Amino acid sequence: MLNVILVPIYTGVMLPGAYGQVVVIYAYFAIFNIFLAYGMETAFFRFYKDSENKKKVVSTSLLSILGSTMIFMIIGLLFKSSLSQFLEISIEYIGYVFWILALDALVIIPFAWLRANERPMRFAIIKLISVVLNLGLNFFFLILLPKLAIDNEGFLASIYKADYEILYILISNLASSAVTLLLMLRVYLRRPYVFDIDIWKRMIKYAMPVMIAGIAFTVNEVLDKILLEKILPVEIASEEVGKYGACVKLAVFMTLFITAFRMGIEPFFFSHSDTKNPQKAYAQITNYFVVLGSIILLAVVVFSDVLKVLFVRNEAYWEAMSVVPIILLAAFFLGIYHNLSVWYKVTDRTKFGAYISMIGAVLTIVVNLIFIPYFGYMASAVATLLAYGTMMLLSFYFGRMYYPIPYNFRKIIFYLVISILFSILSFYIFDRNLFVGISLLILFLGLVYKLEFENLKKLYVNR
Template identity: 55%
Template sequence: MAIFKKLFQQTFIYGLATVLPRALAIVLVPLYTEVLAPASFGIYATLMSYIILGNVLLSYGMETAFFRFINKDTSQKKIVQSTALTSLTISTVLFLAVAMVFRIPLAEIVDFKVEYVTYGLLILALDALVILPFVWFRANEKPMRYAIIKIINVCINLGFNLFFFLWLPQLASESNGFWASIHTEENKVVYVFISNVIASGATLLMLLPLYFKIGFGFDKTLWKQMMKYAYPVLIAGIAFSINEAFDKILLKYLLPEDIAESEVGVYAACYKLGVFMTLFATAFRLGIEPFFFNHSKHEKAKDTYATITKYFTIFGSFILLFVIVYIDLFKRLLISNSEYWVALSIVPIILLANLCLGIYHNLSVWYKVTDRTQFGAYISVIGAIITLALNYILIPKMSYMGSAIATLAAYGTMMLLSYFFGRKYYAVPYDLTKIGSYLVMAIVFSGLSFYIFDGNLWIGTALLLVFLLSIFFSERKELQRILKR
């Protein structure tokens, strides 16, 4: 029981630190969709998609390698930390220097203004430089420090967004001086990127003391071993970024030019309604990943993993059904501009896709604790191929609905592949009957609420209560047994 208590405590704290940045995205959606036209929101969404891919490339799997090697041989803990920090620092500085030199041709390739690309490069570099300090907090079980700095980052980002979009126009109208010189009505999306740069820069300054605590050092032999472990994780990360972000990018380039950015904008805005599932899955993963490694040698590790996956599925299924039942309330709260509502039909699909991704992360314990990370790469590459192929086929015919279907197909396939490979190499006794029944019930009830009863709150609430009661009667004995320990 102590193990579960510690897990849930850390998951809650990491969850808070993860929920708040994501919650920032939710809070800002009403502001962005009110102030920015769908085309401008599409620019923001597409550039952020490139940044997601860039984050993976600049971290190159070192985060996972760091966790593995400090737990593999505790006597090498200090040199593992310093080697990882030195590697990430040097590679990031070199990247930024080269990319800035070639930012103009790069902007032409991706079809963005040079200033957007410049801000994107700065965000990428600043975020890469804080990867290792944040990983150090997680590895040394200091979730509060992790959370506090993440929360400060959120406050700074939110503060500057509010300043630029709400207060700066008023200051500029009252003055012809400095405030008027930095205000623009035609290019408001740039304020989103500037706010992000300021917040990321402030975060790096807060974490600089940790650079001195960890220290720089480099063990070439150890670095090669870490890179060998990290390489498949990098491939998997690239594939994941394709699954997560390339739908927006492909929409921009596969749809007619006159509607592409607007279609990306409405799709990306409604995609944000799926963030509730992403919040839960990401917070859970941040808490569970160190636990998976630390607990892997325990006698009943597999039974523990099975229990964790079952309860993850229960909570995830509840979130899926809850958001769908009250979708009309969420859309009015988060996307007040009805111009964006045309893409609401993607929300059930995106929520289910992200639930499948969360289950996949739980199932993926087998290849992480057995050092078979190449399987993570294989599975992710298959998912990326599905994403690219279905987007290419479906976008010209179905626009953003094709992207949503491609996302679900990719994540669903990855979930199933991980389970079947895991049975062979590290068999965990998952309760498939219960996991499957909860998942199917949530999917069926969500479909009935959204597609058949057209969001009727009374019927949807009744379905939600039936779902909760079914779980209660099915799980009450096990919950009572856990709580008594």
């Protein structure tokens, strides 16, 4: 949600070309984050659940991440100039990028520890503090400081520099990441440290396919922005990336739902894998996920013109609004994939996750490389949809072979087809007519109520 809140600030003070540079920098953030985590978060959940000595798992995981992050920082700072040229990120920004990546890496295991121990309140409070600080600093540097510096010849005037928006964004992120680590330091400080080489080797063996899958996921998620920057003509590349990057952010309502759902459900998958008939619970969870996801898909599509005015206030960006339904559906397919992926996680077949994600990544790269010169960012949106849709279908296919789950296919397909059909009618056929869209949304909610009310009533009574 922070991404959405910041969009009106960024698009209000930066033209698409400048904002495009921010989009590309944060695309690289996403890629490096995967390498710095190298699958240890998922491995932590897997081994923490089964280990008789949970303290060893925690300390080994912390020391592993701490050591790898230090190595990354040493290499990054030694070869800063070369990396700046290779990544095409200005030398004045690259140091901030390294520090933010390092600080974020160091809180991976502490946050995983909170999730594994079912402490959502502390998790939420720390995350919210980080978000509020980041948002507050962005607002100060980008909105307040330029106004205050005009009427002030003292300290405020001395720290303000025109056309430094990107640097101010990175400073805000760095401060937020630093405070987050400080709030999580007790996880590092309040434990005896033991590095168990045997546990570490088994965790790494489990984590490597997860890392490969994560790299492939990130390629699907962010590589399109980097390829747009590199393939499109120089004079329009950053501007097109900026438009695309801003409008894609409207899909964050789906992404937020998926992320929150995944954070809660991943520990649940492991903790219930040894219970009696866990497949039934997994199937029911997926059914409710599709119901909620279908509602979010249609609602965001229906109100997309309202949302663009609220969050992407500069009309210079609106040209790329045509990608919103495609990216929303792609994110929805990714969420379904996360639910279907339970089979390879609880059976320790994480290599399948890597294979499936790599196929999605290849699709993303090939479609972008071939079609960006002809269709620009629309090719990137379709590539993302094809990648996630293919991954979803492949996970379902292999899951039936290795870990059958009794999904209610009739309902799942019904909700998917109706929500997609109504979205197409609202956005493309009736040209985002709000009256038509709201009517379709009400009709869809009525169908959901009729089909799910009794099930939800039983679930509530049983609890």
